[in-house]
Amino acid sequence: MPRIIRAVALASSERYFSVLTSIGATIVLSRLLTPSEFGIGVVGFAAAALAEGVREVSASNYIVQTRHLNRSALRTVFTLNGLFTLAIAACLYGLARPLARFYNLDELQTFLQVFALGFALGLTSGPAGALMARELAFGRRGAAGLLVTVINAGAAILFALQGASYMSFAWAYVISNGASAFIYPVLLRDWTMFGISLRDWRRVLTFGMYGAATRLLNIASENAAYLVMGRFVSPGGIGLLYRAGMVVTLPDRVLLGAVSSVAFPAFSREARDGVPLGPTYVRAAELMTAIYWPALTVIGLLAFPIILTLLGAQWREAATLVQIMAGAALFNAPMGISYTVPIALGAIRLTTLLALFQALVSVLCIAAAAPYGARAIAWSAWVSVPINVGAALFLVHRVAPFSVGELAMRLAGSAAVTFGTALGPLVVIAAAGWRFDLPPLASLCAILLAGLGWLASLAGVRHPLLGHIRNVLRHSRTRLTTG
Template sequence: MRRSLFLAFADKSVGTLLSVGMMVIVSRLLTPAEVGLFLVASAAVILIETFRDFGVAACIVQERNLTPVIVRSAATIVTLLSAVFGVVVFTGAGWVAGFYGSPEIATLLQVAALGFLFAPISGVRLALLRRDMAFGAVAVIGISANLAGVLTAIALAAAGWGAVSLSWGSVATAAVAAIGALIARPAPEAFRPALAAWRQIVPFGFWSTLVTLLGILNESMPRLLLGRLLGFGAVGVFSRAVSLTQLPDKVLLGAAQPVVLSTFAARLREGGDLRQPCVTAFTIIASFQWPALACLAILADPIVAIMLGAQWTAVVPLLQVTAVAGMALFPATLIFPLLVSMGRIRDFALLNAVLVPLSMSALAVASTFGLSAVAWALVPVNVVQGAAMLWLAKRHAGFEIRALGAGLARAGAVTVAAAAVPMAVVLAAGRDPGMALTGLALGGAAGAWCACLFVVGNPLASEIAALAGRLVSRLPLRQRAGA
């Protein structure tokens, strides 16, 4: 599991760093309105992609008795849905453009629809690689695809293509992922049409799709509402605040979900339980996420200035609120793979069917009062969602609240330690201390975080010690003796 996590982390972290690099450069090449225009179009495409994927990847990973017929049926279903929804996006682009009063959206949607051509090639193959724990191949494919997309988007944006450059970047990403998956896992049998196993795929796909759809609606609704009510500039500013808030998850935790799903599913197939693994995983997630978000909120001014530039200063007050609100969602990384591995995805779907409409309603009301109100509305919305996820995890995994509380207390301690240095720098030098002091603050936060992990006995400390031990053991004997 550690090796798989490392490889998945390499994939996700490099991909995220490439995306961050693109965000830094593109934010200086495109206006907030152009970025917002793309984000509204991409939100619509992502909603359609949820139906297209139909939970097939998760179904393949968790299936206890995977047969060639199931693989062929899954590939056939993805191909049919990709064809149907690709046509829907392409032909419906004009209607969406009319709804928002922006003809440019039609072009963005029609370009993005080309990416649907590659989904049948990559989707099932990548799922098979993850099931086989072949995360090295998945990492190479993911990094190559992200690099192709980033370079394409930046080159076209620099050439003056505007918002559509980002759509072409997404198409390049999909194309390279398909080529890489085809090379790494040819699986020619997947191209033979079959629907014999549809009864095994469709019920799981329905609930998995419902969960994903509700989650994406919850995330995308602010963009869609703000684009309609406040314009694309507001979408760009708010989405940049949310994107920066999500960076710790994407860099540090995004790699964990596919590995956790595969590992939990394997553990259950072997007859084990998930009580202690859940407590440990929640503790480690909070120990990563909370300190990072606390530092992000404290150093919002210099981080926005360095990463986005002068035209994005309106992001700062929103980022300070969304970073704090994001702390409540630490269970989100684990809850989906946990319930999928246990075959309880239906319960998660039903819970989201209640929570997401309530959250969307709260954000819809808040959007009528402006961007700041939407950011503050995320605080109670995220707290309710996070608590509900923990309740559902406890119900099925059976861990003790006292054990989880002790783990989260350790995570809270390292958060306070990590935040102390940036807070001291801001109090001494002001809200925007400059690049040098910002680097010093982040370095001090990292050092205090690491030291506190060992002081409070955080489970992450043992993982760091084990990693250091393995690295030292691989050094030549002479170097170890000198050390």
């Protein structure tokens, strides 16, 4: 367990720096590009994101999950990853023009063609990152991810300053993906996997087909709003919804993303050792919600000052979307690890069925709301998210039984922490006449009170997260004094 906690701390540190870098780039780019320019890029990335899901057929996650790993299997994954990457890039390039016609966006053709070039460069980063994850080498993996993030952000800003408009994102993707092709192998420190082999292709593809189907369905669910909106809403409206989603998913990207990256290899190791994963899942959900719920609540309450500070006045309409989406996202807390438990136990076929169900629910809700605009799509999450989370909990309980009563009891503590965190900002909002567009000084006071309320609530309910925070701080202090 100490090694896993250390891995989470390392992964979280990388996430924090990556998110800070992304926020910095967002602050700059939001003042260089209009919502309409962002909207074109969003539609392009939503369409191209499906290509990333297809690449999962190469089964990089097979490296993390399999009990017995040898050089032949590693090289088979590397070979398949290369073949699928080049084939998908060629298909994406060929489909660029038809997709541009479908969405009535001529600019989309060039965007997707350049994106295909960047996609073709991703030959090594996936397998190398998976091997580092298996070994819980999250220090090196985090350093690689952070370097790529910094390169991507810097390139996007430079291209935007040169007037590249929405193409800034596509060219930045090419540069950062090209850099990742070298950074990940160098930090892996093991070049034996980079060889040609198809010896284990049947076993790898059997795992990869279900993983790819699951990934594709998840991506379709995540990007359905933008793909469907491309037919009904202007690029400006799409840009507003995307930026609202970016703000709402900040806790997810920092907390759940870091936890998920560690959870899969950690759960896989415990599964290989015969450790029951149900109780571990409950404890992980308790720790995650004690950060995720308070953060989302504060984001919802302070949506207007956050949007105005990060993005500027031209994005003000996104604040209302943030409030709506943040409320729905409160149901989404356990999702970051709900897929990792079944996959770690080898039940990847069930995760594919789950992803299919969730994608259908999301797409149907979004399709019904899309003709009524971005705000209606935001409200549709109040229907789709609870249903999808309930389905995920059902699957986890089936493959890794846990006590529902214990889960509810542990989450009640996190709910109390969330309430204590929200009290301070609510007092400030009430003092301002129940205005959510707080001035800068009042917003700062609300954030400070939220932080104090969070710490006080953790101590008041004796939440186990407080002990983990103390352990991480103690470990960091020891390393600083001895290093």
